[in-house]
Amino acid sequence: MSTELIMLGMAALIAVGILLHKPSKTLGLPSLLIFMGVGLLFGNGEFNFVYDDLALTSFIGSLALNVIVFVGGLNTSKASIKVAYKEGGVLSTLGVLLTTFIFGGILYYITNFNILTCLLFAAVVSSTDAAAVFSILESKKLKLKESTDTILEFESATNDPVALLLVAILTEMLVSTGDIISGSTIAVELVLQIVVGIGIGYLIGFCCVKLLNKIKLEEYGLIPVFILACFFIAAYGSQMLGGNILIASYVAGVLIGNELKRGREVSKHFFNSLSWLAQALMFIILGLQFFPKELFGDAFSAILPALALIFLARPLAVFLSYLPFRGVSLKKKAFISAIGLKGATPIVFALIPASAGVTGAQEMMHMVFFIVLISVMVQGWAIEPLAKKLGLTD
Numbered sequence: 001m002s003t004e005l006i007m008l009g010m011a012a013l014i015a016v017g018i019l020l021h022k023p024s025k026t027l028g029l030p031s032l033l034i035f036m037g038v039g040l041l042f043g044n045g046e047f048n049f050v051y052d053d054l055a056l057t058s059f060i061g062s063l064a065l066n067v068i069v070f071v072g073g074l075n076t077s078k079a080s081i082k083v084a085y086k087e088g089g090v091l092s093t094l095g096v097l098l099t100t101f102i103f104g105g106i107l108y109y110i111t112n113f114n115i116l117t118c119l120l121f122a123a124v125v126s127s128t129d130a131a132a133v134f135s136i137l138e139s140k141k142l143k144l145k146e147s148t149d150t151i152l153e154f155e156s157a158t159n160d161p162v163a164l165l166l167v168a169i170l171t172e173m174l175v176s177t178g179d180i181i182s183g184s185t186i187a188v189e190l191v192l193q194i195v196v197g198i199g200i201g202y203l204i205g206f207c208c209v210k211l212l213n214k215i216k217l218e219e220y221g222l223i224p225v226f227i228l229a230c231f232f233i234a235a236y237g238s239q240m241l242g243g244n245i246l247i248a249s250y251v252a253g254v255l256i257g258n259e260l261k262r263g264r265e266v267s268k269h270f271f272n273s274l275s276w277l278a279q280a281l282m283f284i285i286l287g288l289q290f291f292p293k294e295l296f297g298d299a300f301s302a303i304l305p306a307l308a309l310i311f312l313a314r315p316l317a318v319f320l321s322y323l324p325f326r327g328v329s330l331k332k333k334a335f336i337s338a339i340g341l342k343g344a345t346p347i348v349f350a351l352i353p354a355s356a357g358v359t360g361a362q363e364m365m366h367m368v369f370f371i372v373l374i375s376v377m378v379q380g381w382a383i384e385p386l387a388k389k390l391g392l393t394d
Contacts, residue, residue, distance in 0.1 A: 039287020
């Protein structure tokens with residue numbers, strides 16, 4: 001297939017997705033699933049085109065994920081952080097760890113994977129997806145009591161780094177002939193990634209807003225371009241220095257979004273559009289990467305793990321995480337435990353062990369796809385009726 005035809009097809013898919021955006025939101029489903037479906041249709045040999053490049057898919061997926069997290073930071077107010085950082089912070093760290101160990105233990109008894117692979121599988125799906133949470137809350141126009149929606153958004157925007165670190169460490173252990181990495185090594189690596197990520201993200205974000213507020217560019221269109229350059233410096237500068245790329249992206253986004261004085265609106269619209277484009281391209285290429293005949297062969301084996309994650313692992317991890325917060329109502333904890341939406345993030349994370357050649361990673365990637373699909377269908381649909389049933393709608 002020629003380059004011209006590929007570009008024409010991608011542009012047509014994006015245009016169709018934009019036109020279907022409103023009706024899909026009315027149904028409560030992310031329109032981006034349409035892109036994945038079309039990718040599945042076109043990438044498996046139809047129209048003389050076959051796409052199968054795990055390394056490229058992983059790179060594009062990771063880049064798109066960085067953009068989404070950065071834009072999530074841009075749209076997060078300091079007021080929201082002050083409200084949600086305690087509960088959301090515990091959910092995005094301890095909650096991810098508990099979900100990984102609880103779900104990994106369940107998987108060990110219901111699948112044929114070894115214990116390390118089960119933990120890797122659990123780490124891949126342990127975090128909630130920011131794009132999915134933001135999309136569904138926005139489509140339903142939901143405002144929830146007790147700052148429940150703010151905490152869900154904060155958790156989903158900040159829990160990817162811990163999950164990513166766990167996936168990277170467990171993948172390394174599996175490809176290193178089962179060598180065990182000590183708990184102290186993991187703890188040091190986690191602290192290093194968090195501290196460096198926060199430091200670099202804050203430094204670059206601070207310099208960005210100081211320069212923009214002082215120089216006062218006459219051409220407003222240059223402001224988002226400069227911010228985009230600073231985002232790349234923060235993200236990949238942090239990665240080069242051993243920090244977490246997602247933490248740096250989010251921190252830089254929060255600082256720029258809250259401190260920028262000129263060009264805030266034009267930048268907001270520019271980056272919201274960029275985030276939407278990143279999500280669209282990510283879902284298209286993820287859809288192209290899967291081959292339907294192989295994918296649907298693992299569909300039934302994903303149902304039991306998906307139900308175990310939704311109804312056992314996630315609720316238990318949330319309730320354990322909330323033990324220090326005795327004043328939080330039961331209905332709030334129940335709602336947060338039930339709404340652990342998955343999106344493209346777990347599929348991107350599943351590409352890491354697959355591209356590294358981990359045994360069973362291809363089957364795991366297929367199962368993760370269906371876990372995400374079931375999560376979007378079940379938990380995405382349940383948000384509004386469950387909130388009303390618990391009396392949390394404001």
